[in-house]
Amino acid sequence: MKSPRDNALESERRPVLPPGAEERVSGYGVMGQPFASGHVLGLRRWTASSVGDQFTSIWHRDPEGNWHFYESAQPEFACSRWFGHGVQESTVVDIDVAWEAADILRITSSGLIDWRLTLESSPxxxxxxxVGRVLPMAAWRSPVMLKTMGAVASSTLGVGKVTMTGLTANGLPFDANPRQIWRVVDASATIDGHDIGPPAPLREQARLGDFWIPQRGIFAMGRVFVGTP
Structure with missing residues (x-):
């Protein structure tokens, strides 16, 4: 099995946009990482997009529950296009995604966010x-299969509720296909120069629309399909 770095770099070199009539993105990211301080961070690095150029988004929820997206593209061509109605602010910034080792990822946006993660596989x-690497497209597009996979992930990964299909914060139907996953076993971050503390589950699991943020960090290679209401 390739390392997360090898998979991510392959996605950078050879981005693949899945077939479909809906809006689509593919690449990699961190589905979510909560911290003991109440902050939550997420990463979406979509190396292929049907609505424009590839882009990077950092999702940030503060302890008061306010969401802020930092995006490398204009909001109408980035994650705000689908989740912006649940976000208090979207800011266009430069974002750097760098691999310090085969299993260590660092995400930075100068003066705003400095986030470092260590990844590891588990049985x-x-x-x-x-399973994800060999599952046919028909299964990945089946609501029944996605709900079943979400239920299995919820009960076995120890990350709280997992949803792979539902509605975005803008009311658009989505299907998420995390085809390969790794655990985040260590994470540290500063926001505006302030250390946000160690990773830890939240008292109440966070979500945007029907997408629930894992209670423990998960890194995924995958794709998302977003339809119209």
Missing amino acids: MTRVMSS
């Missing part, structure tokens, strides 16, 4: 990744 993530 369950290896099983789910093995």
Whole structure:
């Protein structure tokens, strides 16, 4: 099994946009990482997009529950296009995604965010990744299958509720296909120069629309389909 860095770099070199009539993105990211301070961070690095150029988004929720998206593209061509109605502010910034080792990822936006993660596989993530790599497209587009996979992930990964299909914050139907996954086993971050503390589950699991943020960090290679109401 390739390392997360090898998979991510392959996605950068050879981005693949899945077929479909809906809006589509593919690439990699961190589905979500909560911290003991109440902050939550997420990363979306979409190396292929049907609505424009590739882009990067950092999702940030503060302890008061306010969401802020930092995006490398204008909001109408980035994650705000689908989730902006649940976000208090979107800011266009430069974002750097760099691999310090095969399993260490660092995401920075000068003066705003400096986030470092260590990734690791587990017996369950290896099983789910093995299945995800060979599952046919028809299964990945089946609401029944996606709900079943979400329920299995919820009960086996220890990350709280997992949803792979539902509505975005803008009321648009989505299907998420995390085809390969790894656990985040260590994370540290500063926001506006302030350390936000160690990673830890939240008292109440965060979500945007029907997408629930994992209670423990998960890194994924995958794709998302977004339809119209």
